[in-house]
Amino acid sequence: MHVAVVVPTYQEAGNIADVCRRVRDVLPDARIVVVDDDSPDGTADAARAVGAELGDVEVVERHGERGLGGAYRLGFRRAIDAGADVVVQMDADGSHDAGDLPVLVAIVAHGADLVIGSRYVPGGRTVDWPRRRQALSRWGNRYAAGVLGLAVNDATAGYRAYSTDALERTGFEQVRADGYGFQVEMTHRLVRAEGKIVEFPITFRERTVGRSKLSRGIVNEAFGLVLRLWVADRRGRRERRRRGM
Numbered sequence: 001m002h003v004a005v006v007v008p009t010y011q012e013a014g015n016i017a018d019v020c021r022r023v024r025d026v027l028p029d030a031r032i033v034v035v036d037d038d039s040p041d042g043t044a045d046a047a048r049a050v051g052a053e054l055g056d057v058e059v060v061e062r063h064g065e066r067g068l069g070g071a072y073r074l075g076f077r078r079a080i081d082a083g084a085d086v087v088v089q090m091d092a093d094g095s096h097d098a099g100d101l102p103v104l105v106a107i108v109a110h111g112a113d114l115v116i117g118s119r120y121v122p123g124g125r126t127v128d129w130p131r132r133r134q135a136l137s138r139w140g141n142r143y144a145a146g147v148l149g150l151a152v153n154d155a156t157a158g159y160r161a162y163s164t165d166a167l168e169r170t171g172f173e174q175v176r177a178d179g180y181g182f183q184v185e186m187t188h189r190l191v192r193a194e195g196k197i198v199e200f201p202i203t204f205r206e207r208t209v210g211r212s213k214l215s216r217g218i219v220n221e222a223f224g225l226v227l228r229l230w231v232a233d234r235r236g237r238r239e240r241r242r243r244g245m
């Protein structure tokens with residue numbers, strides 16, 4: 001079972017070495033794919049330096065482009081091309097505990113299409129998040145799941161593992177959404193495809209180094225995206241009814 005861990009980075013020079021070391025400690029055979037968007041703080045160089053020490057760290061640099069969605073699309077493709085059976089996505093800032101990796105991977109190995117490291121199932125939590133941030137994430141998730149009927153508690157989560165087969169079936173390269181919207185749209189695609197989704201409780205810790213890059217604009221984009229997906233679902237249902245399916 002080949003595992004690749006895709007880590008998108010923007011301005012994470014102070015974090016990237018630690019996260020790569022932690023991943024290597026728990027999954028000695030995993031490939032690490034860092035996707036950096038030309039961070040001015042030298043994140044890519046820091047990633048290459050730690051890669052030289054650890055081995056099997058691929059540093060992919062995008063120039064003149066920003067955005068989490070694009071970084072994931074490219075990182076996933078690289079991971080699949082390198083032969084991964086399981087593709088994990090993980091933040092660089094220490095919010096996601098590498099200690100959870102073995103169980104996330106094991107759940108996929110046992111047949112799940114997607115396992116979400118979830119803050120909003122019993123046992124899951126967020127630590128050191130300001131109340132406002134917590135409320136926004138909690139209600140954003142209720143809104144997305146409620147409107148789209150997702151039956152997933154943490155559709156915006158960025159700590160996940162996909163089976164490569166399921167990932168290919170989602171057509172992830174067609175997803176245009178960015179930021180939290182990317183996570184929601186990927187979840188929506190898998191739910192519609194009747195994929196087997198498992199939520200595993202995690203503790204999400206606010207970063208201690210650097211700062212968040214996900215802005216108000218990204219949040220608003222995700223709200224609009226949910227409505228667009230809802231409209232598309234309705235259209236699809238009507239179309240199928242008309243064709244008598």
Ligand SMILES: Nc1nc2c(ncn2[C@@H]2O[C@H](COP(=O)(O)OP(=O)(O)O)[C@@H](O)[C@H]2O)c(=O)[nH]1
Pocket residue numbers: 007008009010011012035036037066067068071090091092093095158207211212213214
């Ligand atoms: N490649 C790339 N990575 C990004 C971008 N924006 C955020 N990231 C990375 O995505 C992860 C999550 O972003 P972060 O700012 O911590 O979001 P938050 O945890 O929701 O506050 C981190 O590893 C970031 O470095 C981007 O535009 N491009």
Ligand SMILES: [Mg+2]
Pocket residue numbers: 091093095207212
């Ligand atoms: Mg973060």
